Amino acid sequence: MNALDSDIARTLRADCDACFGTTAVWPLVERAYGEPQRFYHTLAHLAELFAHLAPYRADPLWPAVELAVWAHDIVYATTLPAYADNEALSAQWLAQVTHEHCDAAWLHAHASHVSVARDLVLATKSHRLPDGFAVDPELQRAAQIFLDADLAILAAAPDRLREYDRAIAREWAQDPDAPSAAFRAGRKQALEHLRAQAPLFRSAEFAPLEQHAQRNLEMLIGFYA
Template identity: 40%
Template sequence: MHPRIRLELAKRWSEPHREHHDTDHLAEVIRAVDSLASSGLDFDVDAVHAAAWFHDAVYDVHRADNVERSAALAQHWLGAGEGDRVAEIVLATRDHVAPPGDLEAAVLCDADLSILGAAPDRYDRYARAIRTENAHVPDAEYRRLRSRVLTRYQARPHLFVTSPARAWWESRARANTTRELIQLGRPVAV
């Protein structure tokens, strides 16, 4: 990726309204991608790195189309070919479900969700940052919406697609999301 594009993306990731979707999150996602590459998974690391840079490049908590707008930005800035492929990978982060057989999308989804499997203190900082980004949402509504997201993840047979991600993050992600659901006052199925 051209250094000018990386610089423009870094400016976006540094916007003041970002508490979680910031440069720290970007760095964590890239480290997770690199860890998955080091595990022996055979995927296009450059394409996933580019998609990581673009996946939350557009982030406005008042809009529901951030992923689509981030994908469109990748297509516009990277052009046909590379931009189209990066956009496809980015679009998988909309619901964190990779299309069957798309290992690059699976890796980005797993890397993006790796925060769920972080140490409890890091996960708690993440959860507080998500709440801060959504400070405009009244508490009861936030608890309902956040619980719905976490319950959707909990209902999956696996939170992570790749076997290394499952081995590294799955059990702690389940424990963290269960703990947050309890803190939100929601019943948790066991």
């Protein structure tokens, strides 16, 4: 799902401009998510997330969730040890880009949203609620729907699931049909980490995806065994 329909691309651009209150951020987003090593973590991934999250645009913390979507994979290295810093650098990017490109009125209105969004981006490393979010219903819901949407690909139909898994292999410079032993071991470990977090989905809205996602996880783990 790398090729992006022109209408979807225009919508993403307009939404990005509206979210940040400036046209200066979209070129940075477009360039980052269009990097040549990306095959899954692309603008198409953002479009999928926004489609999953469309019903929640009226939620109180939607501005924070939206910021988190734009930023969460903005830095995506696929080599070690750089990969371990992706989330921290993506959160740092959000703070930097808003400081550099958003005006004072925007920064005043959205300071708390940027703070929450940075925590959400950092949470994609473990896909667990950030510290302190569980005691605030609005923060908890924002984290749940954002993290659940990010994992919704695991409940995809078979063809889309295979496309996703092959794209991940390609991001790591692997032949999807004959991945290296090192990649197979690492991918299996990552998938087993997700399985150990059951339930994967913490919001009531995404909970119906759980059973299908778990079956898909078992299938993928079996492939890399």
